[in-house]
Amino acid sequence: MVFSTGTERMAKDMTTKAAQKTDLKKVRNIGFIAHIDAGKTTVTERVLFFTGETYKIGNIDDGTTVMDFMSLERERGITIGSAATNAQWAGHQVNIIDTPGHVDFTAEVERSLRVLDGGVVVLESVSGVQPQSETVWRQADTYKVPRLIFVNKMDRLGADFDYAVSTVHDRLGANAVPIQMPMGAESDFHGLIDLVDQKAYVYETPEAVEHSLVDIPHEYADSAEAARQHLIEKVAETDETLMEKFFEEEEITKEEIKLALRKAVINLDIFPVCVGSALRHRGVHPLLDAVIDYLPSPMDVEDISGVDPADEDKKLIRKPSADEPLSALAFKVVTDPHVGRLVYLRVYSGTLEAGTNIYNSAARSRERVGRLMVMHADSREEKQSAGPGEIVAAIGLKDTVTGQTLCPQDNQISLEQISFPEPVLSVAVEPKTRTDQEKMSTALVRLADEDPTLTVSSDEESGQVILAGMGELHLDVIVERMRREFNVDATVGAPRVAYRETVTQPATAQGKLVRQTGGHGQYGDCTLRLEPAGPGEGLLFESEITGSTLPREYFRPIEQGFREAAQSGVIAGYPVVDMKAVLVDGSHHDVDSSEMAFKVAASMAFKSAMQKGKPALLEPIMKIEVVTPSEFLGDVLGDLNSRRAQVQNMEARGEAQVINAFIPLAETFQYATHVRSITTGRASFAMELDHYSAVPKNVAEKVTGN
Ligand code: GDP
Numbered sequence: 001m002v003f004s005t006g007t008e009r010m011a012k013d014m015t016t017k018a019a020q021k022t023d024l025k026k027v028r029n030i031g032f033i034a035h036i037d038a039g040k041t042t043v044t045e046r047v048l049f050f051t052g053e054t055y056k057i058g059n060i061d062d063g064t065t066v067m068d069f070m071s072l073e074r075e076r077g078i079t080i081g082s083a084a085t086n087a088q089w090a091g092h093q094v095n096i097i098d099t100p101g102h103v104d105f106t107a108e109v110e111r112s113l114r115v116l117d118g119g120v121v122v123l124e125s126v127s128g129v130q131p132q133s134e135t136v137w138r139q140a141d142t143y144k145v146p147r148l149i150f151v152n153k154m155d156r157l158g159a160d161f162d163y164a165v166s167t168v169h170d171r172l173g174a175n176a177v178p179i180q181m182p183m184g185a186e187s188d189f190h191g192l193i194d195l196v197d198q199k200a201y202v203y204e205t206p207e208a209v210e211h212s213l214v215d216i217p218h219e220y221a222d223s224a225e226a227a228r229q230h231l232i233e234k235v236a237e238t239d240e241t242l243m244e245k246f247f248e249e250e251e252i253t254k255e256e257i258k259l260a261l262r263k264a265v266i267n268l269d270i271f272p273v274c275v276g277s278a279l280r281h282r283g284v285h286p287l288l289d290a291v292i293d294y295l296p297s298p299m300d301v302e303d304i305s306g307v308d309p310a311d312e313d314k315k316l317i318r319k320p321s322a323d324e325p326l327s328a329l330a331f332k333v334v335t336d337p338h339v340g341r342l343v344y345l346r347v348y349s350g351t352l353e354a355g356t357n358i359y360n361s362a363a364r365s366r367e368r369v370g371r372l373m374v375m376h377a378d379s380r381e382e383k384q385s386a387g388p389g390e391i392v393a394a395i396g397l398k399d400t401v402t403g404q405t406l407c408p409q410d411n412q413i414s415l416e417q418i419s420f421p422e423p424v425l426s427v428a429v430e431p432k433t434r435t436d437q438e439k440m441s442t443a444l445v446r447l448a449d450e451d452p453t454l455t456v457s458s459d460e461e462s463g464q465v466i467l468a469g470m471g472e473l474h475l476d477v478i479v480e481r482m483r484r485e486f487n488v489d490a491t492v493g494a495p496r497v498a499y500r501e502t503v504t505q506p507a508t509a510q511g512k513l514v515r516q517t518g519g520h521g522q523y524g525d526c527t528l529r530l531e532p533a534g535p536g537e538g539l540l541f542e543s544e545i546t547g548s549t550l551p552r553e554y555f556r557p558i559e560q561g562f563r564e565a566a567q568s569g570v571i572a573g574y575p576v577v578d579m580k581a582v583l584v585d586g587s588h589h590d591v592d593s594s595e596m597a598f599k600v601a602a603s604m605a606f607k608s609a610m611q612k613g614k615p616a617l618l619e620p621i622m623k624i625e626v627v628t629p630s631e632f633l634g635d636v637l638g639d640l641n642s643r644r645a646q647v648q649n650m651e652a653r654g655e656a657q658v659i660n661a662f663i664p665l666a667e668t669f670q671y672a673t674h675v676r677s678i679t680t681g682r683a684s685f686a687m688e689l690d691h692y693s694a695v696p697k698n699v700a701e702k703v704t705g706n
Contacts, residue, residue: 022093024299024320027389028291029346031097031112032150033140034122035133035686039152042278043122043287044085044096050284051087051094084332084344084391086374086381089288095391099136109136111402111452113143115331115346115391118295120287121149125159125185125275127653128167130625135688137172144302146265148272148290154182154189155277161185165273177234179261179272180286181227183220192275193220194286195228196254196261201286209281232257238264258293265294266301298389304348306405306415309361316413318349320388325411326350326358328386330400333450334393341449342373342393343400345386348415352392352406353385359409363399366409370396402452422575423455423468424620424665424689427475428493429482430464436489440465443486447478454478468498472669497620497666499703500577500692501569503613506531508584511605513597523589524597526550526558528605529582530613535691539566540580550586557595558583561602570610571617572704577692578618581606617700618692620665625658626675628683633657635678643667644696662690666699 034040085096099112113119119140123129129137140147151164161182168176183191183200191202193216200220201211216224236246239260245252264270274290276283298320304327308314318327332344345352352358354372359365372383373393386392400406405415431437444456444465455468469475472495482488508529515522533540541559559581566576586601624645628636630652636659640647645663652658668687675683695703 022387022390024389025297026092027095027297028092028295029095029097029115029117029298029389029391030291030295031099031116031119032122033099033109033113033119033136033147035124035130035136037684038122038124038130038133039278040099040122043120043150043152043284044098046278046281046284047094047096047288048085048087049281050288051089084375084393086376086391090292092292094288094291097391109139111331113139113145115329116143116145117298117301117389118291119145119147120291120295121147121271122152122278123149123164123168124156125151125154125161125164126156127627128164129171130686134171137174141268144268146268146294146296148265148274148287148294149176150283150287151182151273151275152278154185154275154282155187155280157186159185159189161275168271168273174271175234175269176271176273177231178227178275179231179290180274180283181220181224182275183217189277189280189282192283192286193224193227195224195231196257198224198228198254201283203280203282211282211285234270235260235264238267238269262294266296304415306413309364309412309414312414318413321349322351322387324349324388325408325413326352326406327413327415328352328406329415330397330402330404330406333400333402335446335450339373339380339395341397342395343397344391344393345406347386347388347390347392349388350408351385351387352394354383358406359412360397360400360404361407361412361414362404363401365399367397367400367406369394401449422498423453423470424498425471425475426466426468426496426498427479428459428462428464428466428496429479429490430493432489432491439486440482440488440490443482443488446486447481451478464493471665495669497664499572499574499695500618501571501574501610501615502576502578502618503530503532503610504616504694505614507609507611507613509605509609509612510585511601511603511608513601513604516592521589521592522594522597522600523592524554524594524599524601525588526554526586526598526601526605527584528558528562528602528609529584530606530609531580531582532613533578533580535578535693537578537580539563539577541583542580543583545583545586550588554586554588554593554595554598555583557598558586558602561599562606564599565603565606569615570607571615574617576610617695617703619695619699621662621690621693622665622668622687623690624661624663624668624685624687626661626683626685627653627656627658628675628679629655630657632679632683633659636675636683639674639678643671663687664695665689 032040032044087094087096097112097116099109123133149168151161153159165176165178168174179195181193181195182189191200193200198216200214200216202214203211232246232252235257236242242252242260265272272290272294274283274287276287303317303319306316308316318324327349328345328347330343330345334342336342354369357366357368360367372386373380374383375393383392405413407413431440448454448456453470457466459466467475467478479492506529508527510527512525513522541562543555562581569576626636640661643663644667645661647659647661649660650657675685
């Protein structure tokens with residue numbers, strides 16, 4: 001939008017004023033979080049529909065949804081990108097940050113969680129909590145994100161609200177408390193009861209999209225009262241005054257419940273449960289009301305903390321106030337076909353103005369914010385400024401990538417970095433022609449810019465380009481996007497597992513560099529003990545040196561030398577993980593010692609100690625859940641066994657059988673296609689990285705070629 005006429009300029013001024021006045025208490029930054037297929041996209045669609053942001057009802061099945069704007073996503077029905085969309089409800093501004101459901105995109109989930117204040121976890125009423133919901137739930141715990149739960153698909157055959165709620169208790173150990181109660185289930189699902197307001201939302205005909213708000217129907221009076229008592233008891237457990245009233249059997253008003261419940265939700269003590277059927281537009285109004293009533297505003301969450309980029313030990317705090325210095329976190333980069341590079345930012349403090357210069361504290365560069373946009377599902381709105389708690393997309397930033405902080409140059413801060421998992425799988429891609437080669441470099445620069453979990457490198461021996469990512473689907477999507485968006489024709493090699501190496505027993509070795517080549521020599525000497533560390537611990541380093549054996553200034557170069565050398569293990573050059581290096585001894589020379597010499601010595605010590613420490617090759621092990629009709633159970637199990645899977649347990653879920661197992665990533669290639677063919681398309685599965693474990697000898701021999 002170009003502001004040219006007088007009226008438009010006035011509109012612009014008004015926008016600015018409006019932005020300054022944004023009442024933070026009336027902002028909700030939320031995300032819908034879910035296992036794939038739970039209905040997150042449909043729920044988001046319905047929310048946009050009812051909040052008036054979109055007038056046609058998008059339906060995921062016919063590929064017309066508004067949020068999934070990438071054509072590829074439409075075809076696959078998976079939400080990959082995470083767009084931020086602004087909606088209005090009951091005088092509040094609700095910013096919806098789209099989070100992907102597929103676990104191959106967990107980094108996308110992580111970065112969305114980083115900037116959310118609250119989440120709505122969408123579960124299916126038939127199956128409740130599934131393995132991937134568990135993963136996302138734990139991620140949300142890490143980021144201390146208060147959550148509501150929406151039990152979706154109440155219209156489906158086998159819908160069971162109580163069962164779904166029980167899975168939250170059993171599988172997540174979370175204090176889930178229904179604040180609503182469904183009326184009917186499956187094809188008879190015709191409404192719900194709000195246990196706080198004691199009203200019923202009734203959908204009068206099977207097709208009804210709008211509800212009537214009525215008194216609780218007589219036949220539900222007893223069950224609703226019991227559920228309400230349960231709710232009050234649970235809320236009272238978190239609030240002393242209410243607890244006293246509860247025991248004295250005094251009347252507790254709905255305002256008191258709301259207030260105490262809001263506090264309990266924000267403290268992560270209670271996760272309220274709502275119910276509905278997104279597909280049939282049911283339960284969306286009361287869900288939105290619950291978002292406003294119980295999820296935090298940017299004022300309710302802890303002040304954001306960061307460090308001084310000049311001194312990382314110095315902690316800095318920014319309050320959500322326009323009077324504080326600017327701090328904004330880049331959480332997503334997208335290249336938009338119309339406006340170019342868009343950097344999604346969450347402003348935590350201060351005011352970000354369009355057309356001004358700011359500073360990127362990580363890249364240590366000055367950046368210019370050209371324009372600022374707020375994205376609605378199907379339109380954009382230009383803004384002059386954005387204040388604390390707001391989410392905007394900036395145009396014009398050149399160097400800023402995901403995870404970096406923007407701030408004033410004279411008042412710098414680095415907000416906590418977003419952590420991304422290491423890639424587990426790689427493929428070699430080879431452009432078909434010379435033109436493809438050029439286009440491919442452009443494509444990969446851009447795709448890697450948008451996606452911090454994609455790494456692009458080249459194989460020194462073969463000269464091939466190697467893409468590494470989070471799984472088969474992730475890499476498929478990247479290759480598809482190269483084809484469609486950038487017209488690159490490329491041959492893709494077989495996927496290769498990103499193995500790791502480690503030591504299985506402690507071993508000590510000395511590394512000594514002594515070089516006397518006339519003049520200034522080189523002298524570095526250190527002894528390292530390598531020990532196995534626990535799964536997921538990565539690389540640890542510590543020193544046992546006491547006294548004046550070795551000046552402290554050489555500890556850091558030794559650690560650096562060790563970490564660099566550990567990028568490439570002694571078995572087959574894979575990165576080393578789950579190992580601790582202990583610096584036990586060393587010596588130096590007054591003239592000849594340098595940081596460089598100690599780095600080299602550490603690398604030498606590492607290599608020989610690792611040789612002695614019975615090194616082992618590790619492979620990524622996935623946790624998999626397969627749901628299959630009972631008649632195919634034998635085939636599915638037989639197939640899993642042939643893939644070195646270890647079945648942990650099996651249970652019946654309705655008519656289906658659920659198998660939980662661990663399976664090496666290397667054995668999962670093409671599993672989607674295969675399981676479909678042996679079950680005539682009736683089984684489904686979900687998997688995620690669980691841990692690394694030692695590769696059996698015969699497989700290791702194949703991998704290393706020995
Ligand atoms: P996402 O993967 O979590 O984004 O899930 P989608 O929104 O794409 O939904 C997955 C499938 O479930 C689609 O086929 C939807 O039409 C269907 N679905 C979503 N909500 C409901 C619901 O309330 N009832 C029923 N029966 N199906 C639903």
